[in-house]
Amino acid sequence: MIGELGRSLVGALGGLGDIGLFLLRIVADTPRALLRFDLIAKQVFNSGALSLVIIMLSGLFVGMVLGLQGFELLQRFGSEEALGTAAAIGLLRELSPVITALLFAGRAGTALASEIGLMRATDQLSAMEMMAVDPISRVVVPRFLGGVIAMPLLAAIFSMIGLYGAQLIGVQMMGVDSGSFWSQMQGAVELRDINEGLVKSAMFGIACSLIAVYQGYYADPTAEGVGLATTRTVVTSAVVVLFLDYLVTSAFL
Amino acid sequence: MGPSGTGKTTLLRLITGQLRPLGGSLVVAGQDMCTVRGPALYALRKRMGMLFQNGALLTDLSVFENVAFPLREHTDLPERLIRLIVLTKLQAVGLRGAAPLMPSELSGGMARRVALARAIVMDPEILIYDEPFVGLDPISLGMILRLVRRLNDTLGLTSIVVSHDVHEIIQVADRVYLLSGGRAVASGTPDELEKNSSDVVKQFVGGLPDGPVPFHYPGPDYFGELLQRDLRQSA
Numbered sequence: 001m002i003g004e005l006g007r008s009l010v011g012a013l014g015g016l017g018d019i020g021l022f023l024l025r026i027v028a029d030t031p032r033a034l035l036r037f038d039l040i041a042k043q044v045f046n047s048g049a050l051s052l053v054i055i056m057l058s059g060l061f062v063g064m065v066l067g068l069q070g071f072e073l074l075q076r077f078g079s080e081e082a083l084g085t086a087a088a089i090g091l092l093r094e095l096s097p098v099i100t101a102l103l104f105a106g107r108a109g110t111a112l113a114s115e116i117g118l119m120r121a122t123d124q125l126s127a128m129e130m131m132a133v134d135p136i137s138r139v140v141v142p143r144f145l146g147g148v149i150a151m152p153l154l155a156a157i158f159s160m161i162g163l164y165g166a167q168l169i170g171v172q173m174m175g176v177d178s179g180s181f182w183s184q185m186q187g188a189v190e191l192r193d194i195n196e197g198l199v200k201s202a203m204f205g206i207a208c209s210l211i212a213v214y215q216g217y218y219a220d221p222t223a224e225g226v227g228l229a230t231t232r233t234v235v236t237s238a239v240v241v242l243f244l245d246y247l248v249t250s251a252f253l
Numbered sequence: 254m255g256p257s258g259t260g261k262t263t264l265l266r267l268i269t270g271q272l273r274p275l276g277g278s279l280v281v282a283g284q285d286m287c288t289v290r291g292p293a294l295y296a297l298r299k300r301m302g303m304l305f306q307n308g309a310l311l312t313d314l315s316v317f318e319n320v321a322f323p324l325r326e327h328t329d330l331p332e333r334l335i336r337l338i339v340l341t342k343l344q345a346v347g348l349r350g351a352a353p354l355m356p357s358e359l360s361g362g363m364a365r366r367v368a369l370a371r372a373i374v375m376d377p378e379i380l381i382y383d384e385p386f387v388g389l390d391p392i393s394l395g396m397i398l399r400l401v402r403r404l405n406d407t408l409g410l411t412s413i414v415v416s417h418d419v420h421e422i423i424q425v426a427d428r429v430y431l432l433s434g435g436r437a438v439a440s441g442t443p444d445e446l447e448k449n450s451s452d453v454v455k456q457f458v459g460g461l462p463d464g465p466v467p468f469h470y471p472g473p474d475y476f477g478e479l480l481q482r483d484l485r486q487s488a
Contacts, residue, residue, distance in 0.1 A: 124310075126309065127368075128311075132295040133322075133326045
């Protein structure tokens with residue numbers, strides 16, 4: 001029993017070490033990759049622009065739910081004008097970065113992992129190595145940076161659409177005063193709230209993209225291996241995002 | 254040449270530096286493959302071209318861009334020159350007209366010919382083919398076979414072809430090495446190999462199902478296993 005626990009602990013630490021070394025290789029190759037911004041721009045499009053529909057739809061519905069729940073709660077204290085503030089702080093600090101990261105892991109992360117895994121399974125990465133092209137620089141780094149750049153942008157769009165959803169319910173349907181909704185929000189939201197959301201989404205972007213490219217790059221070159229890499233990407237990303245969320249939230253309080 | 258699972262692809266991976274030997278010596282184009290790594294290994298690979306079994310074309314790039322890929326990665330040639338070189342190589346494999354197609358639109362034989370154009374685009378000294386004839390229809394097989402020989406002669410290459418297709422290899426090879434059980438058991442010109450009287454060579458060249466390379470995978474005694482009473486011990 002103790003032996004098994006010890007072995008799994010050693011295995012987990014070894015895995016962490018591997019992913020740390022992989023991150024170091026990515027960081028070392030990043031300056032060279034930045035010179036070829038066209039490759040990164042393509043990946044920002046793949047990870048970011050292609051995730052826009054799911055992010056915008058989710059943002060709208062989350063904002064609408066916030067509007068409903070917030071209105072119902074604030075009405076009890078007679079302070080429904082604070083709905084804008086509540087929705088904005090909830091979205092900026094917590095909901096936007098976390099839900100965007102979870103959706104990103106499900107949409108873009110799985111696409112990255114399965115794409116790189118399939119490239120491994122179909123010998124495309126070996127072919128690159130044989131053409132004296134380093135697959136880390138050419139395939140992994142642009143995809144990683146694309147995800148890192150896309151995540152904060154997606155979270156910002158999520159916040160914007162979410163606020164519109166909250167406003168739609170609160171102001172248009174429940175009759176909260178529009179002026180109070182926006183002015184209280186402007187008065188109460190501080191730069192610190194925006195920074196917290198930015199730091200979170202940047203960290204989640206690094207974590208989700210790193211997990212996706214790592215799982216894809218080291219996937220077994222079989223159909224089962226690629227499937228497993230995709231599943232691991234979603235599960236690991238979700239757990240890591242929620243863990244990091246706790247860490248950053250406690251650091252900002 | 255050699256039967257499946259005898260180490261042909263492993264030997265190729267050793268020659269190309271994708272695997273590192275644990276012992277012995279291996280020298281390719283003057284480089285000791287036991288020690289070469291990093292930039293020196295990549296410099297050596299620029300002198301090699303490799304055709305993978307399935308072509309291994311980059312699926313997000315068109316046929317033209319696949320062939321242009323090594324040029325774009327390793328040279329600063331102007332676009333006009335890249336276009337000229339790529340079209341010349343595609344013409345050599347008969348697929349100039351397929352330049353705008355994506356890899357998913359190609360048949361297996363066409364994908365392998367595109368991969369061949371990509372393998373020769375940097376004018377390598379050594380061209381390595383991993384099972385180039387597997388799964389091809391007779392027309393595509395004939396095309397690839399002629400291309401292997403023609404490219405070798407016109408470009409003055411050293412070609413290493415790994416295959417278990419005896420008749421195809423005998424048509425194009427200058428020299429054949431027969432691997433079995435991880436060793437080179439025979440070598441010589443195709444004529445010499447056909448005259449070789451060793452059992453392994455006769456079994457392989459004649460396509461005999463049983464011989465030194467056994468038909469049956471090693472296992473327990475047949476009747477003993479059939480009559481076994483305790484099923485929990487059985488497979």
